[in-house]
Amino acid sequence: MNILGITCFVHDSAACLIKDGKIIANIEEERFNRVKHTGDFPKQSIDYVLHAAGLTIADVDIIAFNWNPVKALIAELLKFVLITPPVYFKMIKHNKPPKHFKTIFYSFFLRRFVKKHMGIGFRGKVVWVDHHMAHAASTYYLSSFDQADILVVDGFGEYESTTFFKAKAHKIERRWWILSLHSLGLIYLNFTRFLGFAPYQEGKTMALSSYGRDTYQNLFNRIFRILPDGTFAIDMRYLSWWNLAGGKFDPDLGLPREPYEPITQRHMDIAASLQKKAIDIVLHMIGAASRASNNKYLCLAGGIFLNCNLNGIAHKSGFYEKYFIPPFTSDTGGAAGAALYAAFGLKNETYTPGTLPFSPYLGPDYPDDEIEKALIKSNLPYRKSESPGIEAARALADNKIIGWMQGRVEAGPRALGARSILANPLHKTIKDRLNQKIKGREYFQPFGPIVTEEAATKYFEIDSPIPQSAYYMLLAVPVKKEYQSQLAGITHVDGTARIQVVRREWCPELYSLLKELEKLTGFAVAINTSFNYHEPIICSPDDAINTFKTRELDMLVLGKFIVEKHTRK
Numbered sequence: 148m149n150i151l152g153i154t155c156f157v158h159d160s161a162a163c164l165i166k167d168g169k170i171i172a173n174i175e176e177e178r179f180n181r182v183k184h185t186g187d188f189p190k191q192s193i194d195y196v197l198h199a200a201g202l203t204i205a206d207v208d209i210i211a212f213n214w215n216p217v218k219a220l221i222a223e224l225l226k227f228v229l230i231t232p233p234v235y236f237k238m239i240k241h242n243k244p245p246k247h248f249k250t251i252f253y254s255f256f257l258r259r260f261v262k263k264h265m266g267i268g269f270r271g272k273v274v275w276v277d278h279h280m281a282h283a284a285s286t287y288y289l290s291s292f293d294q295a296d297i298l299v300v301d302g303f304g305e306y307e308s309t310t311f312f313k314a315k316a317h318k319i320e321r322r323w324w325i326l327s328l329h330s331l332g333l334i335y336l337n338f339t340r341f342l343g344f345a346p347y348q349e350g351k352t353m354a355l356s357s358y359g360r361d362t363y364q365n366l367f368n369r370i371f372r373i374l375p376d377g378t379f380a381i382d383m384r385y386l387s388w389w390n391l392a393g394g395k396f397d398p399d400l401g402l403p404r405e406p407y408e409p410i411t412q413r414h415m416d417i418a419a420s421l422q423k424k425a426i427d428i429v430l431h432m433i434g435a436a437s438r439a440s441n442n443k444y445l446c447l448a449g450g451i452f453l454n455c456n457l458n459g460i461a462h463k464s465g466f467y468e469k470y471f472i473p474p475f476t477s478d479t480g481g482a483a484g485a486a487l488y489a490a491f492g493l494k495n496e497t498y499t500p501g502t503l504p505f506s507p508y509l510g511p512d513y514p515d516d517e518i519e520k521a522l523i524k525s526n527l528p529y530r531k532s533e534s535p536g537i538e539a540a541r542a543l544a545d546n547k548i549i550g551w552m553q554g555r556v557e558a559g560p561r562a563l564g565a566r567s568i569l570a571n572p573l574h575k576t577i578k579d580r581l582n583q584k585i586k587g588r589e590y591f592q593p594f595g596p597i598v599t600e601e602a603a604t605k606y607f608e609i610d611s612p613i614p615q616s617a618y619y620m621l622l623a624v625p626v627k628k629e630y631q632s633q634l635a636g637i638t639h640v641d642g643t644a645r646i647q648v649v650r651r652e653w654c655p656e657l658y659s660l661l662k663e664l665e666k667l668t669g670f671a672v673a674i675n676t677s678f679n680y681h682e683p684i685i686c687s688p689d690d691a692i693n694t695f696k697t698r699e700l701d702m703l704v705l706g707k708f709i710v711e712k713h714t715r716k
């Protein structure tokens with residue numbers, strides 16, 4: 148059976164193809180159309196995943212869509228009644244255009260969109276999968292756990308912001324949920340805006356929080372109420388904040404920060420208090436769930452779990468024995484989640500898990516001849532190398548900064564070594580150079596380390612066997628005290644690092660790079676940051692070349708081809 152998962156019309160459009168129980172391909176549309184967080188119909192992604200599976204749209208049996216417009220419409224009507232029409236209309240007014248309605252409306256006509264973009268031929272079934280069920284499927288089915296609890300926390304689904312499920316033998320059952328009026332994800336987003344950052348920049352708030360103190364604890368205690376049943380509620384007086392209904396902020400907070408204004412201790416303290424509260428709430432839910440459950444494993448999903456600091460603390464909480472977070476825990480996993488649910492939740496397909504842990508490298512690969520064509524067109528001098536990993540390691544040891552493209556594109560919002568910028572973490576000023584000259588990021592944003600499986604426990608306080616989330620750059624772990632000053636390039640101000648562990652089987656060239664780097668510097672660790680500059684992470688050789696030409700990278704490694712700065716024309 149061929150199942151095509153789609154997510155679109157909101158943000159993070161993507162497509163995923165499952166053929167006879169196996170994920171063949173998954174990719175986000177932004178990698179192709181170069182529009183960050185695009186909500187467009189994912190035509191190019193669908194073309195790619197079908198091509199990867201050797202199929203056409205006519206071969207697809209089911210299209211699984213990660214949104215249920217009927218439930219969303221009913222929820223919208225109920226919200227109108229619950230929060231009273233005047234507040235509701237105020238919300239609509241301050242949400243121009245009301246994207247939510249567009250999503251609902253377009254979703255009803257998904258089949259027409261498929262016909263318009265993919266041509267006639269699709270005669271299969273369209274299945275609407277509830278948004279949180281898709282998140283749940285995206286984590287449970289890839290976790291390798293047979294019996295597990297599942298917690299989904301994000302901005303909002305059709306009517307809920309948080310949902311708890313139980314799963315056993317491929318069946319997922321919803322147990323409880325929290326209405327979307329009480330959304331931890333949206334409060335976090337709204338404070339991110341308050342601090343002068345854009346939507347999707349919650350990572351900046353998280354990074355900033357490490358510089359602050361929990362001095363706004365009383366305020367956040369007023370906003371969030373932790374309930375004895377293991378859930379939480381938001382004081383409705385603060386409702387107007389998260390829906391941008393023009394509400395007044397609490398006078399204790401002071402004025403919102405404009406993006407051009409300097410960051411002060413007050414902003415750091417607000418971020419720290421928010422982060423602390425988010426952690427408290429998630430731990431409260433996980434703790435209560437584990438006490439009421441006989442399951443040992445917990446699967447997590449939803450945008451909140453992009454928060455590595457929170458994830459690190461949750462993993463260490465001891466409430467469950469093991470945790471799993473998929474590489475596309477945000478809505479980037481919507482297509483995969485919907486397809487997984489259709490395959491295993493609805494259709495009893497035979498599960499083919501593939502590699503364990505789950506490999507995120509499911510996007511397009513580019514053969515040598517295509518890379519070479521792009522290089523010739525670029526007019527950049529290049530050479531072919533039999534061991535690009537070794538050569539790149541030597542350049543890193545020489546404090547060069549490298550644009551790196553190898554193998555299939557990684558799924559999810561983080562660069563996992565397939566499309567990365569690599570640098571030497573031992574170099575004292577590397578962070579400033581990367582931030583200022585290449586990435587254009589804030590000074591307080593840390594860079595994550597990429598490390599071999601074998602070396603991870605040497606430098607970092609991480610469990611062995613290594614938690615699966617560490618393969619997807621979703622975990623902040625302490626850097627061992629004795630290495631913190633040497634590994635200054637990847638050690639955050641709080642002594643942690645957002646680690647990514649590399650498996651030889653998945654990334655052989657990157658693995659050999661790290662092994663060579665270990666020989667040269669004594670550390671099998673490199674800085675890994677996404678290969679982009681204020682745009683989606685690169686996908687094709689052309690994207691890589693364009694970024695190389697405009698940023699101060701010293702070397703570009705595309706498969707077996709190498710371009711060096713000093714050889715530029």
Ligand SMILES: [Fe+2]
Nearest residue numbers: 301449450478
């Ligand atoms: Fe979501």
